[in-house]
Amino acid sequence: MSGTYPAYCQLGYNVTETQAFSRPMPTTVTRFPPSPTGYLHIGGARTALFSWLHARQRGGRFLLRIEDTDRQRSTDTSVRAILDSMAWLELDYDEEPVFQSRRMDRYRQVIDRLLTSGWAYRCYCTKQDLEHMRKQQRARGEKPKYNGRCRVGQAPPTDAASVVRFKNPREGTVIVDDLIKGKIIIDNRELDDLIIARSDSTPTYNLTVVVDDMDMGITHVIRGDDHINNTPRQINILKALGADLPIYAHVPMILGEDGKRMSKRHGAVSVMQYREDGYLPHALLNYLIRLGWAHGDQEKFSRDQMLDMFDIRQVQRGAAVFSPEKLQWLNYEYIKAAAPAELLRHAREHFEHAGIDIEREEGVEGAVRLNQDRSKTLKELVERSLLFFRPPDHYDPKAANKHFTGGAAQILTELIDAFRDIDPWSAEHIHDCLHRIAERHGLGLGKIAQPVRVAVAGVAVSPPIDETLALLGKMQTLDRIQAALNFIAKGA
RNA sequence: GCUCCCUUCGUCUAGUGGUUAGGACGCCGGCCUCUCACGUCGGUAACAGGGGUUCGAGUCCCCUAGGGAGCGCCA
16 A cells, blocks of 8 residues: 555545445446546536436446546645535535545556566667657658557566556457447557556556456446547457456537637636536536437426436537537526525525625525526626615716606605605505606606616616515615715706 | 548537428517516528439438547656
């Protein structure tokens, strides 16, 4: 056992001892293996969702593996971000996450086994040798590959550094019957002897993946199709190890609007960014499942429906372009349909961010109810609700110009008197009162409602004026109208 | 360059040999209306191209073009 683990292993995630995985079972086992070099992005979230769904819908297990063999680039904040993102999306996994950095001994053991069984060999070629080799091959229009110079064991140069290469079969083909792409046939001659252990004896990606998938008893490997090229190599190693082959499903990538692979420059790509921007986790999940998969004309899926209807074999073979607009539409749909109390649970952090303590403020749920069908994000919901908790600190110049002019002052003055007599203070009574005054002046309701709206909200936008005032309360309403009157008088 | 993957409205997709090629997002327009929204009605727009097979092809086969990924002592 190696004694030094990266800091994040001590973060409290209770990493289990290596090789404590429960073994062969007829059940489905899938996994999600992010490498903690950044945040969980939406592409990763989608493959995680597909894997989760595939396991859960057949009563199987879904495991998480942190691929942190690159100690240079792996960070514990990334691990935390990934785990937090998974939790936010409610993609729960069985067993504690497996950290590859803790399994080095196991990888070395497998490499030794491959070496002694003749499936691997030491290669003494230097990086310069390889670079030269590749340059020449490229010049000849060939695919750069290791030429197998050290494959036939010659006397090793004394204490020269060496790597370990897997002895890939030189003939025959590897057939992958992919659940999404269909049958893929690769000629072994296209493959070369890949490095499985670096000169510092640490294992490389293709080796660790194979060992872990084998040890974890993974039955279905669901991953991005950028891994298709790795698959035949991994299968060959698996075979050399005598392991059962998993079933593969390579899901297409998510592209940005320019058709290029999704990246930071396409705007928000991290799951946490969507959380901060006011998206509901289920809305994101719903968007993601529909990206590359469909069930007839249905657009909205509950969790149970996802579990019930999703079929990995039906996912589209081609890449899909991410559409922020459609995501936002879905988010809006879910915000609109949510029960106010439930919505509040998700909006809490956004209210708090705006300095509003939803425990202490009254009327938060009422504000949510009035604004939920006009907010595309939780952030917008909070912004629109703010007026109920704070008087306007200024009047929008455009709105004031338009609605505080003409007879506005006169009307507002009348309104104060009329409102004083309203009892009980209800939307219905306010509504009637506004109509009476409008009629008295022979004006449309707009001429009355807008000045009031600007007076209480500071802007020309709010939920229906009667309900807005009702929720705001009589005192606040009168105070704010009076303040507006003072403002108008001062300006005149 | 080589290997692999992919190709229906701008975008996400339905389609499984016979359809006016459907839905959704977006966009445009009408209605509704106290603002913003909602809602509602309608509109816009696609089978990459070319050959076959077939009575009949978006659906099957081949080729071309275009796009993507990989070709590391990264994962």
